[in-house]
Amino acid sequence: YETFAAEGRVRRATGIVSTICDDRGEEPTYGGVAISDLMAAERGIGDAISLLWFKRDLPRWATRFIELVLVLCADHGPCVSGAHNTIVAARAGKDLVSCVASGLLTIGPRFGGAIDGAAQVFLDAHDRGLEPDEFVADMKRRGLRIPGIGHRIKSADNMDQRVKARNLVLNVDGAVANAFLDLWASSSSFGREEIKEMTQIGYLNGLFVVARSIGLVGHSLDQMRLKQPLYRHPWDDTAYYCE
Amino acid sequence: YETFAAEGRVRRATGIVSTICDDRGEEPTYGGVAISDLMAAERGIGDAISLLWFKRDLPRWATRFIELVLVLCADHGPCVSGAHNTIVAARAGKDLVSCVASGLLTIGPRFGGAIDGAAQVFLDAHDRGLEPDEFVADMKRRGLRIPGIGHRIKSADNMDQRVKARNLVLNVDGAVANAFLDLWASSSSFGREEIKEMTQIGYLNGLFVVARSIGLVGHSLDQMRLKQPLYRHPWDDTAYYCE
Amino acid sequence: YETFAAEGRVRRATGIVSTICDDRGEEPTYGGVAISDLMAAERGIGDAISLLWFKRDLPRWATRFIELVLVLCADHGPCVSGAHNTIVAARAGKDLVSCVASGLLTIGPRFGGAIDGAAQVFLDAHDRGLEPDEFVADMKRRGLRIPGIGHRIKSADNMDQRVKARNLVLNVDGAVANAFLDLWASSSSFGREEIKEMTQIGYLNGLFVVARSIGLVGHSLDQMRLKQPLYRHPWDDTAYYCE
Amino acid sequence: YETFAAEGRVRRATGIVSTICDDRGEEPTYGGVAISDLMAAERGIGDAISLLWFKRDLPRWATRFIELVLVLCADHGPCVSGAHNTIVAARAGKDLVSCVASGLLTIGPRFGGAIDGAAQVFLDAHDRGLEPDEFVADMKRRGLRIPGIGHRIKSADNMDQRVKARNLVLNVDGAVANAFLDLWASSSSFGREEIKEMTQIGYLNGLFVVARSIGLVGHSLDQMRLKQPLYRHPWDDTAYYCE
Ligand SMILES: CC(C)(COP(=O)(O)OP(=O)(O)OC[C@H]1O[C@@H](n2cnc3c(N)ncnc32)[C@H](O)[C@@H]1OP(=O)(O)O)[C@@H](O)C(=O)NCCC(=O)NCCS
Ligand SMILES: CC(C)(COP(=O)(O)OP(=O)(O)OC[C@H]1O[C@@H](n2cnc3c(N)ncnc32)[C@H](O)[C@@H]1OP(=O)(O)O)[C@@H](O)C(=O)NCCC(=O)NCCS
Ligand SMILES: CC(C)(COP(=O)(O)OP(=O)(O)OC[C@H]1O[C@@H](n2cnc3c(N)ncnc32)[C@H](O)[C@@H]1OP(=O)(O)O)[C@@H](O)C(=O)NCCC(=O)NCCS
Ligand SMILES: CC(C)(COP(=O)(O)OP(=O)(O)OC[C@H]1O[C@@H](n2cnc3c(N)ncnc32)[C@H](O)[C@@H]1OP(=O)(O)O)[C@@H](O)C(=O)NCCC(=O)NCCS
Numbered sequence: 022y023e024t025f026a027a028e029g030r031v032r033r034a035t036g037i038v039s040t041i042c043d044d045r046g047e048e049p050t051y052g053g054v055a056i057s058d059l060m061a062a063e064r065g066i067g068d069a070i071s072l073l074w075f076k077r078d079l080p081r082w083a084t085r086f087i088e089l090v091l092v093l094c095a096d097h098g099p100c101v102s103g104a105h106n107t108i109v110a111a112r113a114g115k116d117l118v119s120c121v122a123s124g125l126l127t128i129g130p131r132f133g134g135a136i137d138g139a140a141q142v143f144l145d146a147h148d149r150g151l152e153p154d155e156f157v158a159d160m161k162r163r164g165l166r167i168p169g170i171g172h173r174i175k176s177a178d179n180m181d182q183r184v185k186a187r188n189l190v191l192n193v194d195g196a197v198a199n200a201f202l203d204l205w206a207s208s209s210s211f212g213r214e215e216i217k218e219m220t221q222i223g224y225l226n227g228l229f230v231v232a233r234s235i236g237l238v239g240h241s242l243d244q245m246r247l248k249q250p251l252y253r254h255p256w257d258d259t260a261y262y263c264e
Numbered sequence: 265y266e267t268f269a270a271e272g273r274v275r276r277a278t279g280i281v282s283t284i285c286d287d288r289g290e291e292p293t294y295g296g297v298a299i300s301d302l303m304a305a306e307r308g309i310g311d312a313i314s315l316l317w318f319k320r321d322l323p324r325w326a327t328r329f330i331e332l333v334l335v336l337c338a339d340h341g342p343c344v345s346g347a348h349n350t351i352v353a354a355r356a357g358k359d360l361v362s363c364v365a366s367g368l369l370t371i372g373p374r375f376g377g378a379i380d381g382a383a384q385v386f387l388d389a390h391d392r393g394l395e396p397d398e399f400v401a402d403m404k405r406r407g408l409r410i411p412g413i414g415h416r417i418k419s420a421d422n423m424d425q426r427v428k429a430r431n432l433v434l435n436v437d438g439a440v441a442n443a444f445l446d447l448w449a450s451s452s453s454f455g456r457e458e459i460k461e462m463t464q465i466g467y468l469n470g471l472f473v474v475a476r477s478i479g480l481v482g483h484s485l486d487q488m489r490l491k492q493p494l495y496r497h498p499w500d501d502t503a504y505y506c507e
Numbered sequence: 508y509e510t511f512a513a514e515g516r517v518r519r520a521t522g523i524v525s526t527i528c529d530d531r532g533e534e535p536t537y538g539g540v541a542i543s544d545l546m547a548a549e550r551g552i553g554d555a556i557s558l559l560w561f562k563r564d565l566p567r568w569a570t571r572f573i574e575l576v577l578v579l580c581a582d583h584g585p586c587v588s589g590a591h592n593t594i595v596a597a598r599a600g601k602d603l604v605s606c607v608a609s610g611l612l613t614i615g616p617r618f619g620g621a622i623d624g625a626a627q628v629f630l631d632a633h634d635r636g637l638e639p640d641e642f643v644a645d646m647k648r649r650g651l652r653i654p655g656i657g658h659r660i661k662s663a664d665n666m667d668q669r670v671k672a673r674n675l676v677l678n679v680d681g682a683v684a685n686a687f688l689d690l691w692a693s694s695s696s697f698g699r700e701e702i703k704e705m706t707q708i709g710y711l712n713g714l715f716v717v718a719r720s721i722g723l724v725g726h727s728l729d730q731m732r733l734k735q736p737l738y739r740h741p742w743d744d745t746a747y748y749c750e
Numbered sequence: 751y752e753t754f755a756a757e758g759r760v761r762r763a764t765g766i767v768s769t770i771c772d773d774r775g776e777e778p779t780y781g782g783v784a785i786s787d788l789m790a791a792e793r794g795i796g797d798a799i800s801l802l803w804f805k806r807d808l809p810r811w812a813t814r815f816i817e818l819v820l821v822l823c824a825d826h827g828p829c830v831s832g833a834h835n836t837i838v839a840a841r842a843g844k845d846l847v848s849c850v851a852s853g854l855l856t857i858g859p860r861f862g863g864a865i866d867g868a869a870q871v872f873l874d875a876h877d878r879g880l881e882p883d884e885f886v887a888d889m890k891r892r893g894l895r896i897p898g899i900g901h902r903i904k905s906a907d908n909m910d911q912r913v914k915a916r917n918l919v920l921n922v923d924g925a926v927a928n929a930f931l932d933l934w935a936s937s938s939s940f941g942r943e944e945i946k947e948m949t950q951i952g953y954l955n956g957l958f959v960v961a962r963s964i965g966l967v968g969h970s971l972d973q974m975r976l977k978q979p980l981y982r983h984p985w986d987d988t989a990y991y992c993e
Contacts, residue, residue, distance in 0.1 A: 051338070126362070126608055235312060362602075503525070578788055611854075704975070
């Protein structure tokens with residue numbers, strides 16, 4: 022018995038703790054709600070995310086907003102880092118999951134992964150009561166780029182329909198961050214500290230990851246269907262500085 | 265000019281061909297439909313997938329079915345291969361995208377990636393007019409496992425609510441494969457050869473990848489929030505056969 | 508006690524079995540040899556691989572050959588699929604491990620991952636006593652590409668120094684496969700069935716994975732040092748066929 | 751001509767810059783040295799890394815040290831995060847590259863990826879002339895963990911043979927960081943700023959990535975050879991806190 026107890030302690034120490042989905046019963050539950058109940062009630066992906074990530078049964082307008090973000094970010098063409106790496110992997114004859122993973126691994130500070138960073142600085146600026154130009158001046162003084170601002174190819178002259186800004190081009194990451202801060206503020210069930218923690222952990226970038234996985238799967242299937250050959254980057258587009 | 269033309273030819277040969285999303289205009293289009301039109305018409309993720317992958321504006325019942333599959337497959341708890349690897353990576357202090365990728369890379373023939381395989385054998389059996397027991401006998405004779413049948417822990421005694429079977433336990437992969445074959449058959453816009461090609465390329469496994477990315481993001485966020493320490497698999501659960 | 512025993516059984520069934528490296532003692536052993544003994548004896552990476560993968564203390568000429576293969580395959584420039592994806596990820600501001608993983612995931616049938624396939628067909632042709640042109644004719648008749656033959660840019664006119672062939676251009680994968688079959692044949696300690704099994708499992712592609720990880724780390728560090736900005740594939744190199 | 755020039759500008763802006771390996775000639779060169787010259791001169795992996803990463807033809811004692819680090823870090827058993835995720839992926843029936851990538855993605859601040867961090871703090875402490883206990887006190891005051899110190903299972907009572915420390919257990923990351931700082935200092939060809947930059951970019955973690963890829967390939971091959979079934983983490987080792 023002692024051995025058993027000792028072992029029990031060891032196992033407790035190294036075991037897994039998990040709080041999002043309970044699969045011990047007849048069917049898994051998402052945040053306490055059985056999948057079949059979700060399906061019977063005609064609930065959608067916004068509800069599943071809301072239960073699994075936010076552990077809350079958010080109202081329809083909020084879950085619908087989550088779904089809009091997923092649609093908006095599902096794909097932005099074959100030229101961006103994520104789609105490009107997925108396409109190169111697909112043309113190397115790799116399986117779907119490898120292609121998607123190769124593309125996902127480019128999501129980060131410069132591509133798709135600035136949503137939480139943007140939410141953090143916007144929230145902080147709001148809390149400190151900064152006016153927009155004070156905020157910009159402050160970031161400049163600290164030598165920091167404003168996450169959620171800037172786009173590799175869009176400029177103020179060639180402005181994206183979806184985002185509006187006078188002298189700074191808000192990119193998708195910034196727009197989603199802004200809208201989500203409003204959502205959290207409008208829903209009475211999130212505390213200030215919890216909101217801050219979620220942006221530090223990266224909840225909003227999680228939405229981009231799920232959304233863009235739709236596009237990356239799409240690009241893999243597309244290249245496979247088109248039977249595209251092995252990609253090799255052209256030599257004449259490469260500058261070699263090797264001694 | 266000649267140089268230019270020559271170069272033009274080179275570039276055409278090594279360039280990218282893509283057919284799912286056009287990002288050259290003011291805003292990206294999914295299969296020809298502008299994102300803002302999709303959003304204005306209150307369309308959802310099923311529509312985005314249908315336009316990006318299937319290049320068709322499928323009817324509501326079909327896009328709704330796609331969304332149901334995503335909800336059904338979003339997560340099945342922390343113990344399965346994908347969630348487990350994501351949890352271990354999160355506990356190693358890794359960023360969200362790395363955690364999700366580490367888990368996704370376990371999706372394959374034994375976990376989540378048997379949907380297209382199941383669709384292929386079911387379709388083939390149907391085309392050859394085989395009765396269920398003839399089909400099973402045929403697979404047995406050829407020494408092949410039936411994809412979509414079997415589950416690491418469910419048994420006929422402890423049967424999952426969602427799937428019903430007399431003597432074989434159809435798993436989620438098998439159930440989704442079956443339902444999708446019906447969807448394709450009911451929608452007049454898919455030809456037989458195209459359906460076969462899609463199952464060979466892996467369209468249905470793509471749905472599982474997108475769905476489970478929701479759960480994997482959820483598990484990452486969960487572990488980060490819980491500040492779980494580095495995981496180390498217990499020595500006493502490991503058999504070493506090293507000479 | 509019964510509970511304990513029952514639990515013991517469960518744990519045995521789900522536990523890990525491992526045979527390459529024992530870390531239970533004061534220091535890990537590779538195939539039974541302590542790391543400090545390896546280091547004291549001035550042994551190298553070829554020895555570590557030989558002990559961990561082949562579970563044998565291979566003679567110096569063989570471990571030295573393994574090291575030569577690693578040097579030969581460490582890098583082949585920035586334009587190939589693996590290096591390219593790593594470079595794109597590095598320019599998206601990602602961490603070293605993500606960049607390397609994004610590149611590694613392109614290794615497969617068309618890039619770096621045809622060594623075992625080549626070894627299999629060469630071994631089989633040798634066993635069946637086929638002459639080179641009979642072998643080529645046989646593969647052609649069966650509509651199969653010969654793994655280890657062909658290169659995206661090298662042609663017979665512009666032949667690589669390292670490989671020689673009259674009318675077929677043997678690529679690196681093919682050359683390594685050939686040499687390794689000789690190594691296995693020369694070393695009396697590998698049986699025919701074991702050799703076949705190793706090529707089916709993918710031991711030789713494993714060498715390429717380790718070797719190229721050197722180059723992929725190198726490309727990541729290079730891009731970071733050069734502070735290269737976000738990569739976006741040029742629109743005018745992309746053909747869009749979206750309706 | 752104007753069009754051409756305009757296009758030229760575009761392409762220059764989006765093109766690739768690379769400095770480690772030139773593959774335009776008859777055969778690739780590593781930092782200017784042809785592969786066949788390396789092989790003819792019986793050079794090893796330490797030389798390849800030294801040329802590709804450090805762009806220098808380091809002396810034999812230095813390249814030999816690099817090789818020792820690779821041997822030392824090649825594998826530390828099946829229970830650590832990296833090996834564990836690779837094993838789980840292999841048991842899910844995945845290909846070699848996916849298994850290795852799934853494991854590599856766990857390398858980070860808590861597992862294998864603290865070498866550069868350790869080098870940074872050690873270098874800084876040395877520059878500021880801090881005594882060991884002043885250094886420890888300083889880190890404690892700032893509430894920071896000392897990278898390179900601590901091990902999930904080793905304690906001062908059960909001290910690893912390879913590392914020696916009186917009251918703090920230096921882990922492998924810390925030991926390698928220390929030794930590499932000595933190497934850089936002993937070699938006259940590295941400037942202080944360059945050393946600092948290399949630890950910020952992550953050169954030393956790169957060594958761990960290459961080294962451990964040997965072990966991860968080994969674990970994949972091992973599980974495939976042993977034909978291990980799908981892994982599922984035991985329910986009774988999991989604590990569910992779902993409402
Ligand atoms: C998106 C982004 C990577 C595009 O970068 P890019 O087109 O390669 O732009 P560059 O890095 O060449 O920057 C051009 C100039 O604009 C400045 N700039 C770019 N983004 C800026 C920002 N967000 N805040 C302040 N200045 C910025 C740069 O410092 C640079 O100025 P300089 O020439 O004086 O050095 C960049 O704008 C950025 O980092 N934005 C913040 C992060 C973000 O939102 N990422 C998610 C995008 S989906
Ligand atoms: C899901 C799966 C991996 C679970 O495997 P498992 O619980 O580890 O089962 P085992 O591999 O130990 O198999 C137990 C027995 O059932 C048999 N079996 C398992 N699945 C089978 C199938 N789909 N068809 C026929 N026989 C099957 C095995 O051959 C074995 O028989 P044996 O003991 O005579 O050798 C397995 O059932 C399978 O491979 N199914 C097909 C692929 C699939 O649907 N995968 C997706 C699951 S989400
Ligand atoms: C390496 C490889 C992907 C390069 O492909 P590529 O330059 O894109 O060549 P393509 O696919 O355009 O093929 C050109 C022609 O050569 C043929 N060909 C290419 N490789 C062949 C091979 N290994 N055996 C037989 N025929 C081959 C193709 O069928 C095609 O013929 P077609 O025009 O009549 O259809 C290709 O040669 C190949 O698949 N080789 C075998 C796998 C291999 O060794 N991969 C590892 C490379 S490191
Ligand atoms: C390696 C490591 C993750 C092991 O962690 P662990 O065994 O899970 O240890 P815990 O996180 O439970 O820490 C136990 C205690 O030691 C302290 N501790 C652990 N490592 C420490 C370090 N490097 N410096 C200072 N204190 C440390 C913790 O703060 C904790 O103290 P507390 O109980 O008062 O909060 C951890 O020691 C660490 O983060 N080290 C620094 C990074 C590093 O070297 N990583 C590479 C390892 S290969």
